[in-house]
Amino acid sequence: MAAKDNDLGIRGWVYAGRYSLQRYAYTLQRITGLGIILYLLIHLYVTAQKNAGEAAWAGAMDAVQPLHIGEYFLFLAIIIHACNGFRLVWAEFGLGLGRPIKNVYPYQTCLDRNRIFFYAILAVVFVLAVVGTADFFNLIRVL
Amino acid sequence: MKESRLWFWHLISGLALILLLGVHTVIQHFDSILTWLGFIPQAAWQSGGHLVGSLNFQHAVLPRMQSVSMTAVYLLLVVFGLFHGLYGLRSMIYELKFSAKAKQVVGVIILSIGIAAAVYGVYTVLAGHLNPPLGG
Numbered sequence A: 001m002a003a004k005d006n007d008l009g010i011r012g013w014v015y016a017g018r019y020s021l022q023r024y025a026y027t028l029q030r031i032t033g034l035g036i037i038l039y040l041l042i043h044l045y046v047t048a049q050k051n052a053g054e055a056a057w058a059g060a061m062d063a064v065q066p067l068h069i070g071e072y073f074l075f076l077a078i079i080i081h082a083c084n085g086f087r088l089v090w091a092e093f094g095l096g097l098g099r100p101i102k103n104v105y106p107y108q109t110c111l112d113r114n115r116i117f118f119y120a121i122l123a124v125v126f127v128l129a130v131v132g133t134a135d136f137f138n139l140i141r142v143l
Numbered sequence B: 001m002k003e004s005r006l007w008f009w010h011l012i013s014g015l016a017l018i019l020l021l022g023v024h025t026v027i028q029h030f031d032s033i034l035t036w037l038g039f040i041p042q043a044a045w046q047s048g049g050h051l052v053g054s055l056n057f058q059h060a061v062l063p064r065m066q067s068v069s070m071t072a073v074y075l076l077l078v079v080f081g082l083f084h085g086l087y088g089l090r091s092m093i094y095e096l097k098f099s100a101k102a103k104q105v106v107g108v109i110i111l112s113i114g115i116a117a118a119v120y121g122v123y124t125v126l127a128g129h130l131n132p133p134l135g136g
């Protein structure tokens, strides 16, 4: 029998097949990861202008000012990627997944057991997002 | 280097980045809270046009350039950030059906981008620290 062709090609970057919620977190992990690395390459060039003094710094900051809102989305990307990445590192080292169990009905997968971790991460992301949003849009005046 | 070893470093750099990028993100995005806590001077909000808080040159950016610990954070952030991000990008491209030859070319291109950006980034951070502008 011919092997089933499981290769999704570029579609595999966004479509997980019949996998669970966490697989879409993984998709999000990749989108945010790509966004951050792209940003970093540009970021190094922009922030390097600080070395040319205050006027050059102000010039560089003025030039990127129209993209300022993008920084907010980048912030969200960072907290999502960092929190979910933390969970993935644990899983990849095999921590917190419980002992292996017999595969009897009703079937339980490691992903079910990992789900608590997943919800905890969602809660942390939510709290950080609220604080970051308040700070970014100056909703809190602590000064 | 062996692929599994690179992947291991991808995980380790991820853990390191939680701390490094965590520090950077808190500084850049929670700056009104940091001012309230006393880590950023009030003066950072009173001068410098729209460049206030963490982006204020005299009261925030320059002091960070002169700080040894912030310089260390940035050096590590450059290296770990580039490795982690570019290795991640490479993994994604390698999932696609390319010939071994094409993958090799992609690998070399990404490695070159990484080395060039790392040299540039390390230079930027060190130059800012060793030779701060305006006589700092």
Ligand code: HEM
Binding pocket: A022, A023, A025, A026, A088, A091, A092, A097, A100, A109, A110, A111, A114
């Ligand atoms: C030879 C065995 C295994 C290998 C090579 C392996 C490899 C991996 C890899 C590479 C990931 C990264 C995420 C991804 O690519 O989607 C992952 C994630 C994960 N693995 Fe495994 N794994 C193995 C066995 C197991 C076992 C036995 C369990 C459960 C007890 C498990 C539970 C998980 C979980 C919960 C995740 C996180 C998935 C997510 O939330 O996205 N793995 N594994």
Ligand code: HEM
Binding pocket: A036, A039, A040, A043, A044, A047, A048, A050, A071, A072, A074, A075, A078, B021, B024, B028, B054, B055, B060, B061, B064, B065, B074, B077, B078, B081, B121, B124, B125, B128
């Ligand atoms: C959204 C948010 C971000 C803002 C507002 C921001 C802002 C800045 C600023 C103002 C500097 C200049 C140095 C200083 O003021 O201390 C800087 C430097 C730096 N940032 Fe960011 N950053 C952000 C995100 C990131 C991310 C996501 C990364 C890495 C993955 C990163 C990596 C770096 C590095 C390596 C430096 C040192 C290079 C230099 O000094 O020119 N930043 N950032």
Ligand code: HEM
Binding pocket: A029, A030, A032, A033, A034, A036, A037, A040, A081, A082, A083, A084, A085, A086, A088, A089, B010, B011, B013, B014, B015, B016, B017, B018, B021, B022, B081, B082, B084, B085, B086, B087, B088, B089, B091, B092
């Ligand atoms: C803040 C701490 C971070 C943690 C804990 C973290 C962790 C992770 C983990 C666990 C993965 C999945 C790797 C795998 O399963 O093989 C991943 C993927 C990725 N990360 Fe990060 N990361 C962090 C920051 C960053 C930064 C700053 C960048 C960009 C400069 C980045 C870019 C990427 C990319 C492009 C991928 C996709 C690679 C893939 O799916 O194979 N990450 N990250």
